[in-house]
Amino acid sequence: MPLLLGALAVAHPALGAPLFGRPGGYPVDGSPVNVVAAEIDDQPGLDLVTANDAGENGPSLSILRNRGAGSYFPETRRNVGSGYLLHDLAAGDFNGDGVDDVAVAVDDIGELSSVVLVFRNNGSGTLANPADYPILGGFFPQCLEAVDATGDGILDLVMCHTFGDTAQGLVTVLPGLQTGGVPNGNFGPSVNLRLGTLPSAVAAGDLDDDGFPDLAVADSEENKVYLLFGNGGALLFDAAVELSAVNSPSAVAIANLVEGDRLPEVAVSSSLTSELLVFPHDGGRTFDTPIRTLAGLLPADFAVADFDDDEILDVVVANTGSSDFGLLQGDAEGAFTLGESVAVASSPNRIVAADLNDDGRIDVAVLSNAEDRVTVVLNGTDAPFTPTPTATATPTATRTATSTRTHTPTRTPTITRTPTITRTATTTPTGPTPTRTPTVPVNTPTVTRTPAGPGDANCDGMIADDDVAGLLGALFAPGCSGADVDGSGAVRANDLLELIRLLAGE
Numbered sequence: 001m002p003l004l005l006g007a008l009a010v011a012h013p014a015l016g017a018p019l020f021g022r023p024g025g026y027p028v029d030g031s032p033v034n035v036v037a038a039e040i041d042d043q044p045g046l047d048l049v050t051a052n053d054a055g056e057n058g059p060s061l062s063i064l065r066n067r068g069a070g071s072y073f074p075e076t077r078r079n080v081g082s083g084y085l086l087h088d089l090a091a092g093d094f095n096g097d098g099v100d101d102v103a104v105a106v107d108d109i110g111e112l113s114s115v116v117l118v119f120r121n122n123g124s125g126t127l128a129n130p131a132d133y134p135i136l137g138g139f140f141p142q143c144l145e146a147v148d149a150t151g152d153g154i155l156d157l158v159m160c161h162t163f164g165d166t167a168q169g170l171v172t173v174l175p176g177l178q179t180g181g182v183p184n185g186n187f188g189p190s191v192n193l194r195l196g197t198l199p200s201a202v203a204a205g206d207l208d209d210d211g212f213p214d215l216a217v218a219d220s221e222e223n224k225v226y227l228l229f230g231n232g233g234a235l236l237f238d239a240a241v242e243l244s245a246v247n248s249p250s251a252v253a254i255a256n257l258v259e260g261d262r263l264p265e266v267a268v269s270s271s272l273t274s275e276l277l278v279f280p281h282d283g284g285r286t287f288d289t290p291i292r293t294l295a296g297l298l299p300a301d302f303a304v305a306d307f308d309d310d311e312i313l314d315v316v317v318a319n320t321g322s323s324d325f326g327l328l329q330g331d332a333e334g335a336f337t338l339g340e341s342v343a344v345a346s347s348p349n350r351i352v353a354a355d356l357n358d359d360g361r362i363d364v365a366v367l368s369n370a371e372d373r374v375t376v377v378l379n380g381t382d383a384p385f386t387p388t389p390t391a392t393a394t395p396t397a398t399r400t401a402t403s404t405r406t407h408t409p410t411r412t413p414t415i416t417r418t419p420t421i422t423r424t425a426t427t428t429p430t431g432p433t434p435t436r437t438p439t440v441p442v443n444t445p446t447v448t449r450t451p452a453g454p455g456d457a458n459c460d461g462m463i464a465d466d467d468v469a470g471l472l473g474a475l476f477a478p479g480c481s482g483a484d485v486d487g488s489g490a491v492r493a494n495d496l497l498e499l500i501r502l503l504a505g506e
Contacts (some may be wrong), residue, residue, distance in 0.1 A: 001028050018340045019327060019334030020364070026374045028062035028075050029055035034222030035367040035374055037354035038091035038100035041065060041125030041156060046354050048072065048365055048374055051089035051104050055079075059086040061102060065125070068374060070357030071384040078127050080117065083109050092146035092155045094176060097123055104130075105141035107158050114138035114161045116174060120185050133157075135172050135190055137164050140496055142220075147204035149173045151212050151232060154183045160199035160217065169196035171217055171228070173236060191236055193228065193251040197221040205254030206230075208284040218249035225249060225268055229285060234479060242277060243287060248272035255304045257313055259332035269299040269317060276302065276315060278334040286436050291334040296341070297321030303353035305362040307379060308339070316364055318344075325351055325366055325377075344368065344375040357381075451482025458482075 031054035040047040045066030052060045059080035064072040080086055084106040102119040107381040117130035143160040154176040163170040175189040197493055198221035207214040212230030219226065225246055226239040243266060250271040257265045263281040268279060268290075274297055277290035295302070300319030307314045308329060315328040315336060323346045328336035345368035348480070356363040361379035368375065376383050455463040459480035482493045 016405070018342075018375045020340065020342050020379060021382035023342060023344060023375045023377045024385075026064055026075065026376065028052060028064070028372055028374055029060045029077055030372055031055075032062070032367055032369055032372060032374075033087060034089040035352055036089055036348050036363055037352050037356065037365060038057050038102070039093075039098075040100060042099065044068065045070075045358055046356055048352075048356075048376075049089065049091060049102060049373060050367060051080075051086055052372075054088040056236070058082050059084050059104075059106070061089075061119070061127070062123075064374060068357075069362060069384050070378045070381075072376065078119070079106060080106070081130075084115070084117075085109065087141045088144040088159075089499055090146040090157060092142045092156055094118065094146075094183060095120065096183045097121070099123055099125070101185065102127060103146065103157055105144035105161075107140060108134065112139065114141045114159065114172075116144065116157055116159060116186065116187075118157075118185070125167055131186070133174055133187055133190070135159065135161070135170075135192070137192070138162070138170050138172060139164055142198065142204050145202050145204065149204060149211070149213050149215065149230070149232060150236060152176075152178070154178050157187060158202050158204070158215065160202055162198060163194060167193050167197055169199040169219060169221075171195050171199055171202065171215070171484070193235075193237065193240075195219075195226055195228070195240055196224065196480040197389050199226075201249065201252045202251045203254045203266075207254060207264060207266070209263055210284075214254075215241070215348065216252045216254055218246070218252045218268060220249060223249065224253060225266065226284070226480045227266070230409060241285060244277075244290065246270050246277060250299060251301045253302065255302050255313055257304075257310065257330060258334045258484075261342055265334060267302075267304065267315070269300050269302050270293055271300060271320070274299060274319075274321075276317065276328060276336065280334055284432050293328060293336040294322070294338070295319070295328065296326045300349045301351045303351050303364070305353040307353075309361070314339075316351055316353060318348040320347045320349060323347060323368075327362065344377070345371040345373040347371075348375070439499070451480055454482060454485045454487060456480065456482035457485070 029052035030049045032052045037046040047066050048064040050062045060391045061078040062075040067073050081445040086106050089106040090103045091100045095396045099121045100120045104117050106115050108115045114135040116133040119127040119130045128431050138161045141161040145158045146155050156176045157174040171193045177186045177188050196219035199217045200220040201218040203216045204213050212232050214230050215228040217226045225243040227241045231238050246268050248271045249268050251269045253267045254264050266279045268277045276293045276295040279287040279290050282288050295317045296319030299317045300320045302317040312330045312332045314330050314421045319327050324341045324343045326341045327339040329339040344366045347370040348366045349369045350367040352365045353362050363379045364377045366375045451459045
């Protein structure tokens with residue numbers, strides 16, 4: 001049942017009553033990494049799906065089926081399979097049958113490579129055995145999005161990861177295939193683009209209004225945002241343009257946030273400065289200096305939608321540091337005002353915006369990796385109470401891939417980073433522009449435990465499977481010094497590769 005959280009939405013004093021109602025929480029399998037809203041079955045209402053890296057029986061999917069009015073049945077589970085580290089999740093109607101399919105980005109430990117697993121929906125909510133699409137040379141995937149990256153009207157899959165054991169990033173596009181103009185649910189050979197060091201978030205949109213989809217890619221290692229402009233050719237994109245430096249970018253979006261602008265803006269959240277940065281357009285492929293707005297304490301993710309029905313886009317931000325999400329109400333000039341904040345489960349890491357109860361308003365679902373929980377917050381009403389169920393979730397264990405690994409990448413162009421950004425604005429916004437540049441203190445833990453040696457990433461005195469989770473944590477925050485497996489003096493993605501080799505006895 002949903003656990004109704006005690007805290008209500010807190011409105012900004014100048015804005016009156018809160019917009020969002022009382023939250024409801026739903027437990028899911030262990031260590032969820034992302035949540036999406038999708039049409040999984042043929043019943044009315046969007047369902048919620050989470051991808052879980054450390055489930056009770058290994059990596060899994062948790063499906064929360066909509067029972068109406070924004071209430072959800074307890075989770076049902078779908079095993080992903082053993083031998084994988086699960087990193088991200090995407091959903092979309094890959095074969096045009098009216099219900100959504102599911103894809104996950106994983107590391108195949110045995111093959112030491114990134115893999116996309118695609119679970120086709122049978123039309124009534126059952127996910128078939130996955131087809132697997134290995135990305136040769138790729139490792140440690142950080143993002144997966146279902147977007148039209150090729151401009152043919154068919155959903156593709158875009159993955160961010162690293163290129164083997166090098167200090168290079170990789171953005172991979174798996175083009176969706178079609179038969180007679182209708183998507184068939186399969187994906188063609190990958191297009192691999194070398195970009196940055198550790199690309200970690202991606203968004204799609206037509207930034208320059210030329211009819212070809214473009215990508216905005218955040219690199220959390222280099223503290224940069226890159227723009228890939230589509231060209232409709234075999235390589236899909238022109239040389240990358242560096243947008244601007246952003247400290248610890250955590251999420252990125254492309255949206256029309258400035259009223260009257262014909263071209264969309266790029267929005268990026270910074271987990272270090274706790275800001276939302278909006279880059280206004282100067283022209284087709286150039287952007288002005290960013291408009292900065294305080295977003296909350298350590299923002300991990302955000303979503304863009306019109307939550308207050310004023311025909312101006314707003315933003316909801318999941319704040320890891322304060323265990324809440326904040327509503328930033330847009331002012332049509334690219335700046336925002338904090339409308340209210342809503343307490344959710346601790347350390348929320350992902351957020352999705354969608355109409356979850358079919359009332360025409362945009363609601364919010366927030367994922368907490370720390371508590372293995374999805375919090376549903378409805379727009380304009382409280383989350384319904386659901387009686388305690390008598391049945392438990394039933395795992396469906398199927399681990400046999402339907403493909404035979406024939407999708408070998410054949411195109412591996414190298415994108416050369418050639419920043420051409422112009423920083424001089426050609427227009428001056430007429431509305432107020434926040435200029436605050438806050439500095440948010442970040443508590444850095446001091447680790448005093450001594451590892452047994454390189455590879456003992458959690459300092460428990462032994463090198464075992466548990467060290468993989470310890471090393472993943474050390475990639476994003478200070479941790480055990482044993483996570484520096486290769487002795488380079490820094491914990492990077494290459495240490496994960498070395499640890500897996502060590503565990504495999506190589």
